[in-house]
Amino acid sequence: xxxxxxxxxxxxxxxxxxxxxxxxxxxxxxxxxxxxxxxxxxxxxxxxxxxxxxxxxxxxxxxxxxxxxxxxxxxxxxxxxxxxxxxxxxxxxxxxxxxxxxxxxxxxxxxxxxxxxxxxxxxxxxxxxxxxxxxxxxxxxxxxxxxxxxxxxxxxxxxxxxxxxxxxxxxxxxxxxxxxxxxxxxxxxxxxxxxxxxxxxxxxxxxxxxxxxxxxxxxxxxxxxxxxxxxxxxxxxxxxxxxxxxxxxxxxxxxxxxxxxxxxxxxxxxxxxxxxxxxxxxxxxxxxxxxxxxxxxxxxxxxxxxxxxxxxxxxxxxxxxxxxxxxxxxxxxxxxxxxxxxxxxxxxxxxxxxxxxxxxxxxxxxxxxxxxxxxxxxxxxxxxxxxxxxxxxxxxxxxxxxxxxxxxxxxxxxxxxxxxxxxxxxxxxxxxxxxxxxxxxxxxxxxxxxxxxxxxxxxxxxxxxxxxxxxxxxxxx
Numbered sequence: 495x496x497x498x499x500x501x502x503x504x505x506x507x508x509x510x511x512x513x514x515x516x517x518x519x520x521x522x523x524x525x526x527x528x529x530x531x532x533x534x535x536x537x538x539x540x541x542x543x544x545x546x547x548x549x550x551x552x553x554x555x556x557x558x559x560x561x562x563x564x565x566x567x568x569x570x571x572x573x574x575x576x577x578x579x580x581x582x583x584x585x586x587x588x589x590x591x592x593x594x595x596x597x598x599x600x601x602x603x604x605x606x607x608x609x610x611x612x613x614x615x616x617x618x619x620x621x622x623x624x625x626x627x628x629x630x631x632x633x634x635x636x637x638x639x640x641x642x643x644x645x646x647x648x649x650x651x652x653x654x655x656x657x658x659x660x661x662x663x664x665x666x667x668x669x670x671x672x673x674x675x676x677x678x679x680x681x682x683x684x685x686x687x688x689x690x691x692x693x694x695x696x697x698x699x700x701x702x703x704x705x706x707x708x709x710x711x712x713x714x715x716x717x718x719x720x721x722x723x724x725x726x727x728x729x730x731x732x733x734x735x736x737x738x739x740x741x742x743x744x745x746x747x748x749x750x751x752x753x754x755x756x757x758x759x760x761x762x763x764x765x766x767x768x769x770x771x772x773x774x775x776x777x778x779x780x781x782x783x784x785x786x787x788x789x790x791x792x793x794x795x796x797x798x799x800x801x802x803x804x805x806x807x808x809x810x811x812x813x814x815x816x817x818x819x820x821x822x823x824x825x826x827x828x829x830x831x832x833x834x835x836x837x838x839x840x841x842x843x844x845x846x847x848x849x850x851x852x853x854x855x856x857x858x859x860x861x862x863x864x865x866x867x868x869x870x871x872x873x874x875x876x877x878x879x880x881x882x883x884x885x886x887x888x889x890x891x892x893x894x895x896x897x898x899x900x901x902x903x904x905x906x907x908x909x910x911x912x913x914x915x916x917x918x919x920x921x922x923x924x925x926x927x928x929x930x931x932x933x934x935x936x937x938x939x940x941x942x943x944x945x946x947x948x949x950x951x952x953x954x955x956x957x958x959x960x961x962x963x964x965x966x967x968x969x970x971x
Contacts (some may be wrong), residue, residue: 502667505518508553512554513547513550516543518540519540523858526644530572530573530579531811531813532815532817533813534576535579541585542587543577543585545586545587545588545590546591546871547591548696550698552668555694555949559667559668561925562632563583564580565584566585568588569589569607570633571613571634573637574818574914578637588608590611594617594618595617596617596702600841601623602701603618603700605635606700607635607636609635611631611804614635619706619800621702622706625700626643626780627645628654630811632808632811640690641689642654642868642913642914643655648854648856648857648858649855649856650771652864654700656857658699660674660698661671661674661695662695663692663696665944665945671693673685680940683867684937686865688867688956689955691950691953691956692913692945692949694946694950705771706800709769709777710769710770710775710777711798712781713806714793714795715753715754715790715792716763716765716766717762718763718764726827727784728784728787729832732853738777739769740768741768742850742851742852742878744765744767744848745763745764745839745848746839746845747761747845747846748765755788755791762839765825767806769914774797774835778796778797815884816882816886818881818917819881820879820897823872823876823910824876825873825908826874826904838895838899838903841895842895844881844892847880848970849899850877850879851876852875853874854875858871867933869910869930911928938956938958941960941962941967942959946963
């Protein structure tokens, strides 16, 4: 695709009011600046604006709007759909805005939008505190929060977005706003689970909870030959588990010569992973039955620093590998669903791929749709289908496996999805309407108010109404 032409003089004028760095196509660091975590994404923006503060974000939004540019917003750059970069247009890059400030007395943290969960955990754990984050520490705070945020503390302390006390953002018209329960409460509702539709969020305020420094974790691997037995035992266990327990299963080959006996490295496995958000002694007692379902291949359960738990899966998701993930909220785990999960785990074309079943409920289910836009509170489980592979030649086979698995598993779901595992946004408006149901129109009303021209379209997009688009001008799609 040809690069979108922006007159040099216009860029130079933009640069005079921009405090960060502007990266152009011909710059030596252009390829590094445009790269994101998912190696499948290879897009070439016309300009990358590396912001250092809110003033830069306002300047970049204004420049993009005035020149009718396609806009991508980058936080941590870890979104599997690759929405942090675009062909042509402008990338508003927040990755240098990584400050984290903790107030241990009020148990709150202020976090800039370019921070990762590693940045947050480093600061909050200094005071024995945490807010629910993701399960890979290199994930960006912004994208995870706006899409909901399912992590290791979810059943006890809720989603990441449930712990959001306020957010600051720049809207499509360049206005800087605060959203909270007291200021712009409708916008605050939409930011908690409605994605990056309403502006460029520049900072977050989170509530914190006492966690760690050590937690009891479960990380036990069983043979894939016992997958049905293990999944059923997992299903029955979480039905009565206390809210301190948050678990998931991972089914696949999971090859690792350092972790497993030689005869098991290349064989199918199922793992149960997660933690107990309470005392270590109580956690070890509570998680013990999960380690005794049958004879394990390997068991790494026990006390672990919370920071290490947050980093436990980092090496499994290196920069530049190829990823395609999709999801479905499941109505339950009947025996027929267990059988299909076992089947799709066995036929994955890559040994690095997994079919995951996330336990939900607990604190997640105690928040109503009137309190946040997040749409998955009704479900007891989330199915995550992760294709992870290395060679471009294998792209088609891996993408097809994910899509076929999801199509098959829809029989156990209402069709709604977790916005942070969306594939490549190929389902568009239909996916969003199915996921949000009646509340989708409330999101449309917010979009009409804050971004009627759809300047922020590279996300799990809420499309403005036709009347708003006509009044506000053209939109980028």
